[in-house]
Amino acid sequence: MNFGKKLGRFAAAGLVFLLVLTLTFQAPFASKADAAQDTLGVKAKSAILIDFNSGQILYEKNADKVYPPASMTKMMTEYLVMQALHSKKLTWDSKVSISDYAYQISQNRSFSNVPLRKDYQYTVRELYEAMAIYSANGATIALAEKVGGSEKNFVDVMNKTAKKFGMTSAHYINSSGLENIDLGKFAPYGGPNDSNKLSARDLVKLAYHVIKDYPEALTISRIPLKNFTAGIVAPNKPIQMVNWNYMLPGFGVNMDKFKYDGVDGLKTGHTDLAGYCFTGTVNRGGHRLISVVMGTTSDAQRFEQTRTLFDYGYQQFSQKTVAKKNQLIKGQKAVAVHNGKKDQVKVAFGKSYSITAANGEKVPSKFNVVLDRSKLKDGKLEAPVKKGEKIGYATLASNGSAKYGYLYNNNNQIPVIAAEQVDRNNWFVRMFKGIGSFFGSIFSWIAGLF
Template sequence: MKGLNLKKRLRQSAVFCLIFFLTIAAIIQSPKSASADTNTDDLNVKAKSAILVDADTGQILYNKKSDEMLPPASMTKMMTEYLTMKAIHSGKISWDTKVNISDYVYTISQNREFSNVPLRKDYQYTVKDLYEAMAIYSANGATIALAEKIGGSEKNFVKLMNKTAKKLGMKNAKYINSSGLSNKDLGKFASVGGPNDSNLLSARAIAKLAYNIVNDYPDALKIASTPIKMFTAGVDNPIKMVNWNWMLPGFGANMHQYTYEGVDGLKTGHTDLAGYCFTGTAERNGHRLITVVMGTDSEGDRFNETRKLLDYGFNQFSFKTVMDKGQTVKGHKTLPVTKGKEDKVKIAVKDSLKLALKNGEEKGYKPVLHLDKSKLNEDGKLEAPVKKGEKVGYVTLSSKNGKGYSYLNGQDVKVPVVTTEGVDKANWFILSMRATGHFISGVFSSAADMVKGWF
């Protein structure tokens, strides 16, 4: 008996070991269930943080520690650019508005250790003069001059920067000045924060800002994409402003090995604390991407790492029309209608639904209809009258394998679903006849059920 029990225990132990090793193997070999933007494929992006975003939808196509708070250096100026553009488009100022130069601006602008064009206190510059110096040459004095013009003081402008960042959903963004210099660099002119403080932003927050710039004020790219321009305002000898964005095609490969087809923005940044940073954007065949890399080791690295992201985005993804305008969702061509001349109404998407999809994954997504329940009665019907073009819900895309994309604004792309025809309310006579018909039908149905019960 002892021999039999020993054999039985050995067999049980062998089965247990086999199950154990098979389970471990399955865990090792099974794919990780991660969202499509959690790239563990490693592009080997050599930066402290990085992000790749589709500029049309806000889809995040690549993400490396994009929520880590880091000093952005001169990428700070993107918020100054955004607020300047906003002030121009709202009519608060114009490109020709004159700007006086304060002692603060004058002192900073004379320091050529920083990126600057020297400004005069006895000369009035136009907003365009200063904006071009800021966007092309990253001129710090010019940036502060714009901040003072729009905010009344840089301190007030910083309040506006932080308020706008919150409105745009730039989580935890911390602005203490308009230029991106540290308070240590600004010295006695630092008006917000402690003596060793600097601006702090995440790559995701910067990508949100870039997304709003290219979509709200695309004319900003016309200036940001200028490779070289002469600064002539208030100087005897024009100053050659060479754009710090070496990826611009306007330079030509003979000047910079980093040039990249389609790049037209947006902003570089560098301090000893921040390292080398770059927010880039490029468009090819109508498809625009946004990149952010923070904390690379050299000027060339920030462009090399950006190239990796852009190559990945343009080569591995395609901007696809998943649903055409006027297309219906399978199984949901109509909605039932009550108290109308018709008992149903046709529905379809108001606009086309487009997404950046990884090549080969086009069939991995299905449209999902989300009806506006406030438009329906307790029976799930629309009540007449129903207008043509009335919004009744929206459509999103759902991944069949659970690996969807995340978005800068935290929400999926939504396309409104509307009625494609109108349904008038039926008059009292028709409603009465219907009620009578339903009553008679109910009587006959009850009678039929009763007769069936007899047999």
């Protein structure tokens, strides 16, 4: 064999060795979330699964890629209507007039709609239920106009709220999720081929806020069937609103293949451009999960893929309590107090806190405490210090095992409080302590001269 051939074989062998070595060193550092992405094989363009209570991300696939969300857009409209209700700008019985825009869109039954009348005023509740249960587009537009004065103004608020929630990829151009080609001359923003654009991460943040800020939204999103009778000319012929979320209970035997115990929301979406999408949430014994799948190929597939995510969340992870309210923080030094009847105060957790840990994973138990600098002067708290007063926060320290990302950075912050009351010394004691401190400083200065 000539020298050239030997050199070629050595080079090939070296390349194989280098490849094996690279794969060998990569594997131990792959996170469990990445491993889940390899093994779950979720059939969707993008997907994400989070634990609601802790804000931990348990799974993601292309979660930051931007796609049309279709009617999942309506979750933001739902949020802003709820916000208007809580701020007393609206009541559930407030009357809503129907514009020519909302009327014309509502007459198109090829979209999800309840046909609205221009000579009839609907209540906010009637339109909200049509939007949340039946994904009615005309009803959604009517609510957006009621809250914002115009849909264009409402869309501006949608985008401002998205920015506030850290939905960094979100861009809304209408309130319903229809594509501009369907809205025609009524489209408030964009060209004829434009649509709303959001990522799966954006949508799960939005769903998180809907549930966290206005949990009563779930009492409507969980309704499987309801008749719409408002404004119907023939009262004996109501429109049956069938919830597009087939994972809910209450549809009957024919739909049992989709039912998933504990599901109570939140929003489906479908257009030709977006495919079949679903933002789902499930609650079992207080353990709530939220998932998003975007761009599946069929009505059934969006629920099948959501089931895969929910099964993964419940079968592979467990909630572990790592902190209890008013429990002293182990290993944490007491905080110095100035002008107090005690010189220091012990610290405790301000609330109970649980994390979601993979089964068999060692749960971390060490905490890092960060004190609120605005409450400190020269590293001390000023008396009086009230028992239960928040003085900082604690975060779990890594124990070297797999860590999962959080939806928000502050999801893993536990309030730290004063575990006891420390009253302020009276003026007489403070005066003598001040004098003692003054002379102590002088003596220290003199001693330093020698």
